Each structure stands twice: as C-alpha cells, then as structure tokens.
Amino acid sequence: MTEPVVHLVDVVAVMGGFPVLAGADLTVQRGEIVLLRGPNGAGKTSLLRLCAGLLPIERGEATVLGCDLAVDRTAVRPRVGLLGHANGLYADLSVADNVAFWGATVGATAAEIDASLTRMGLATRLAGVRVSRLSAGQRRRTALACLVVRRAELWLLDEPHAGLDAAGRDELDATLREAASSGATIMVASHELERAGALATRMVEVVGGQTRPVGGA
Amino acid sequence: MSTWRIARLVAAKDLRIELRSRVVTNQVLPFAALVMVMFAFALDNDTVLTRVAPGLVWLATLFSMLVLVQRAFAVESADGALDALQVAGVRPGGIFLGKSIAMAAQLAVLEVVLLLAAVVLYKVQLAGSGAVLLVTTFVAATTGLAFVGTLYGGLAAGARGRETLLPLLMLPVVAPVLIGATRATEAALGTNGASPSEGWPWIGLLALFAVLFGVGGTLAFGSLIDD
Numbered sequence: 131m132t133e134p135v136v137h138l139v140d141v142v143a144v145m146g147g148f149p150v151l152a153g154a155d156l157t158v159q160r161g162e163i164v165l166l167r168g169p170n171g172a173g174k175t176s177l178l179r180l181c182a183g184l185l186p187i188e189r190g191e192a193t194v195l196g197c198d199l200a201v202d203r204t205a206v207r208p209r210v211g212l213l214g215h216a217n218g219l220y221a222d223l224s225v226a227d228n229v230a231f232w233g234a235t236v237g238a239t240a241a242e243i244d245a246s247l248t249r250m251g252l253a254t255r256l257a258g259v260r261v262s263r264l265s266a267g268q269r270r271r272t273a274l275a276c277l278v279v280r281r282a283e284l285w286l287l288d289e290p291h292a293g294l295d296a297a298g299r300d301e302l303d304a305t306l307r308e309a310a311s312s313g314a315t316i317m318v319a320s321h322e323l324e325r326a327g328a329l330a331t332r333m334v335e336v337v338g339g340q341t342r343p344v345g346g347a
Numbered sequence: 348m349s350t351w352r353i354a355r356l357v358a359a360k361d362l363r364i365e366l367r368s369r370v371v372t373n374q375v376l377p378f379a380a381l382v383m384v385m386f387a388f389a390l391d392n393d394t395v396l397t398r399v400a401p402g403l404v405w406l407a408t409l410f411s412m413l414v415l416v417q418r419a420f421a422v423e424s425a426d427g428a429l430d431a432l433q434v435a436g437v438r439p440g441g442i443f444l445g446k447s448i449a450m451a452a453q454l455a456v457l458e459v460v461l462l463l464a465a466v467v468l469y470k471v472q473l474a475g476s477g478a479v480l481l482v483t484t485f486v487a488a489t490t491g492l493a494f495v496g497t498l499y500g501g502l503a504a505g506a507r508g509r510e511t512l513l514p515l516l517m518l519p520v521v522a523p524v525l526i527g528a529t530r531a532t533e534a535a536l537g538t539n540g541a542s543p544s545e546g547w548p549w550i551g552l553l554a555l556f557a558v559l560f561g562v563g564g565t566l567a568f569g570s571l572i573d574d
Contacts, residue, residue: 183434184430184433184434204436204569207434208435208436209436210434211434211435212431212434214427214430215427216426216427216430216431217427218426218427218428218430218431218432220360220364220426221422221426222367222422223364223367227360231360232431232435234356235348235353235356235437236435237348276431280435
C-alpha cells in the first residue's frame with residue numbers, strides 16, 4: 131500500500147493559548163476527496179492550516195506528503211494549495227495578472243496560465259478586469275484559477291463554494307473531480323453537506339478539535 | 348525557483364500595483380510636499396530653512412515612508428496574499444528582496460521630488476562638486492530605508508494595531524540613517540560651510556546599515572511573517 135498523503139495521529143495544536151486541535155486523527159490516501167464537516171469553531175480550518183504547514187503542532191504525529199510537520203512544516207508548503215476564507219488576490223491587479231503572478235511562482239507557462247483561466251471561465255470577458263471590481267463569486271473563481279495553475283498535490287479548500295453561483299459551483303466540482311482523477315488529493319471543509327457530500331469520496335466529522343469518520347468509513 | 352527570480356517577480360508585481368492604483372502619485376507625494384510646506388510655515392526664515400534643509404528632506408522622507416510601508420503590506424494582508432505566498436512555498440528571502448526593490452524605487456521618486464521641493468521652497472543650491480556624494484548618499488540611504496521598511500512592515504503586518512505600532516517600531520531604528528544621510532547631504536550641498544570630503548565617512552555608516560538590514564532581513568523575514 132502506498133504511503134498516505136495525510137497521516138495525523140493524536141495531533142494537538144494551540145493558537146493564541148487556545149487548543150484548536152485536541153487529539154485529531156486522520157489518514158487520507160492519494161486521489162481521495164475528503165469532506166470535513168462540523169459546527170463552527172470545531173477545528174476544520176485549523177486542520178486545513180495544519181496540513182498546509184501554517185499551524186505548528188504541539189503534540190502528536192503529523193506527516194503530509196511525506197514531510198514530518200513536527201520537524202519542518204515549511205517543506206510541505208510548495209506542494210500544497212490552500213484556499214481559505216481569504217482569496218489571496220491583489221485587488222488592484224486584473225484577473226489575468228493575478229493568475230499569471232501565482233503561476234509564475236511555480237514556473238507555469240503562458241499556456242498553463244491561459245488553461246487555468248479558461249477552466250474557471252475567466253479567459254474572455256473577465257480576464258482584464260481588476261479584482262476590486264469583481265463580485266464575491268468572481269473573486270472566488272479567480273482564486274480557484276490561481277490554485278489550479280499552481281498544480282498542487284494536496285488541495286485544502288475551506289468553504290470553496292461560498293459566494294459562487296450555480297454555474298461556478300458546477301465548474302468548481304468538475305475541476306475538483308478532474309484534479310482528483312489525475313492524482314491530486316483534496317480536503318474540503320464545508321457546511322454545504324449536500325453539494326460537498328456528493329462530491330466527496332469520504333466524510334469526516336470534526337468536533338471539539340477531534341475527528342471521527344462518518345458512516346463507518 | 349531561485350530567490351532572485353522570486354524577488355524580480357514580487358518587485359514587478361508591487362510596481363504594477365502602484366502603477367494601477369497610483370497611491371504614491373496621488374497620496375504619498377502630495378503628503379510629502381505638504382510636510383515640506385508645513386516646515387516652511389513653521390520655521391518661516393529663509394536662512395534657517397536653507398541651513399536645516401537636508402534634515403527636513405530626510406525627515407519628510409521618513410514620514411512619507413511610513414505611508415509607503417503601510418501600503419506595501421496592506422496589499423498583502425487585505426485578502427490574505429501574504430499567507431498565500433507562505434503556503435505557496437515562495438522563498439521569504441525573495442519576498443523580502445522583491446518588496447525592498449519596489450519600495451526603493453518608490454522612495455527614490457519621493458526623494459527626488461523632496462529635493463526639488465527643497466530647492467524651490469528652501470532656496471537650497473545644488474553644487475556640482477558634491478553631485479557624486481549626493482547621489483551616493485541617496486542610493487545608500489534609500490537602500491537601507493527600503494530594507495528596514497520591508498522588515499518592520501512584515502513584522503507589523505500581522506499585528507493588532509499595526510498602523511500605530513509601525514512608527515513606534517521603525518522610527519527609532521532608522522535614526523542612524525536620518526543622522527548619516529543628513530550629515531552627508533549637508534556635506535554634498537555645502538550647507539554651513541561643509542565640504543564634500545566630510546560626507547564620505549557617513550556613507551560608510553549608511554552602507555553598513557544597508558548591508559546589515561539587507562542580510563538580516565533576507566535571513567529573518569520568513570520567521571517574522573510566519574504564524
């Protein structure tokens with residue numbers, strides 16, 4: 131059996147003196163789409179930030195893409211794509227400039243940048259528009275195009291459907307399925323259980339900073 | 348991707364943002380000019396103004412630089428871009444150098460405008476004999492200020508109350524640049540009978556400052572902006 135992409139054992143993480151993860155266990159295999167569900171403040175975002183190497187671990191074992199986060203949590207970052215509550219966009223740059231910038235950080239070609247814009251329906255009318263003039267849904271779509279162009283191995287998405295219209299949601303789901311089928315691993319934290327649940331190959335409940343499988347999986 | 352390539356990418360991105368938003372042109376330059384005019388109103392004496400002009404130019408530069416630094420990091424933190432750069436594994440040293448280059452370019456424009464304002468408002472005369480010293484002073488001081496601004500801007504970026512914290516943290520640190528640049532500029536302009544040869548030792552101080560903060564910032568920036 132191949133090495134799991136994410137392997138957490140009894141992980142404890144603290145933020146501002148407050149425990150945000152309290153003994154989380156999780157194993158995710160390559161190509162899975164795992165839905166993290168749970169109430170607000172349960173630890174879903176913290177779990178994603180920990181996997182992205184942004185949150186230090188206090189105790190336990192955490193290995194992501196073969197990198198031991200207790201030893202060096204920066205090594206995993208170039209191989210991970212995180213879309214959190216913020217979009218990570220520059221408001222004064224155009225949609226195309228933003229995608230080109232994020233693509234350039236990983237050496238993406240012009241064709242790859244164009245493909246990402248096309249994939250998210252941004253290649254024509256919106257490409258030259260400043261991000262500050264976009265709707266919330268269009269910004270979200272731009273952020274996803276930036277994620278696509280980075281070719282991350284592990285996608286960590288926090289409420290990715292928020293602000294998207296029906297067409298944008300369908301495009302996102304199609305993009306995620308395509309990414310998973312081509313070997314990417316995806317973790318999605320969402321309250322939209324119907325849509326995200328239909329997309330996911332597995333669900334995990336996060337409550338009080340701890341994880342438990344849903345449906346006996 | 349190498350640190351230098353990242354630096355070029357970040358610098359180009361920051362300068363493109365400035366070209367599109369025109370914050371320096373529409374806000375920082377008028378603010379700097381206003382500070383120079385207010386100094387003239389406060390001192391209201393041509394002889395005194397000419398004598399203290401080098402110090403006033405550099406003081407106005409520091410005040411205006413605070414606005415530049417705030418702006419440079421506001422664009423990174425407004426929508427979580429600094430976080431995204433970290434997650435993307437973009438080398439922090441490259442981010443530091445890139446933002447420093449962009450800030451140095453904007454500071455250079457600001458300083459030229461302030462020097463011209465001093466010529467017009469304070470009747471400062473530019474002497475040909477001090478031209479090399481003057482240019483060297485501006486290059487060395489601008490480099491040091493850009494490195495300090497980027498370092499402390501990054502440090503304050505994630506802090507609560509960063510707008511008020513930044514001047515408190517940064518102004519004491521740039522005091523050596525204010526002193527060195529003022530003395531060297533006085534020597535270059537021949538203020539108070541100073542000769543250009545008196546200015547060169549101050550260039551050593553400015554260069555040392557720039558090297559220390561350039562190397563220190565490149566190495567420490569990652570830890571500073573990390574959670």
